[in-house]
Amino acid sequence: MNPLSILLLGFAMSTDAFAAAIGKGAAMTRPRLGQALRAGLIFGVIEAITPVLGWLLGKSASRYIETWDHWVAFGLLLALGLHMIWNALKPATDETVDDAKKHGFVPLAITGFSTSIDALAVGVGLAFVDIPIAVVAVVIGLCTFSMVTLGIMLGRVLGAIVGRRAEVIGGIILIGVGAAILYEHLSA
Incomplete structure (x- = not known):
């Protein structure tokens, strides 16, 4: 994978966290930069791990399916x-939770983990190609940190309008990165 593919992958992995951050930001009364940075850090660390x-996990299975x-x-x-x-296009559900419970560390960590399940699966997929996983993890973490911080701050302004579209764009980018990996290996 080239550096542009890694960067695109990082941003693709951060789009669902960005969408969640917009929702969190829209739910906050007036999000401050400190709150946005804290949420970005929580999401970024989880998304990098x-x-x-x-x-x-993928490396342990790679020798069985190397061909x-x-x-x-x-x-x-x-x-x-x-x-x-598909998640971006399906109707959104509306939850009403006590405001103090919505923005604490545990809810943010749970949301961060739930938006990083796709990064876990991407890590499994990347184990089968020659890729510097540490670089990819750092890029994904930094992209997520940036996108979540921005998402929290933009949440009140943008609301649900951009959040759904961001996930669609992220999905398209993931498919494109997968196609690029396949093309690189088939044309080599």
Whole structure:
């Protein structure tokens, strides 16, 4: 994977966290920069750890499927991209939770983990191709930190309008990265 693909992957992995951050920001009375940075840090750290965990799981299985690993990476990224698009297009559910409970560490960590499940699966897929997982994890973490911080601050202004579209774009990018991996291996 080239640096542009890694950067695009980082931003694709951060779009669901960005969408969640917009929702969190829209629910906050007036989000301050400190609150946005805290949420960005929580999401970014979690999002950086999960692809490494997935990569470790994938590496343990890679010797069994080495001949068709690029197809596995493509299939996982395609499935995740389609899943993100599907989630963005389905009707949103409306939850009413006590405001003090919505913005604490535990709810943010749970939301951060739930938006990073796709990064875990991407880590599994990346274990089958020659990729510096530490670089990818740092890029994903930094992109998520930036996007969540921005999402919290923009939440009151943008609300649900951009959040859904961001996930669609992220899904399309994931599918594109998967197609690029498949193309690189088939044309080599």
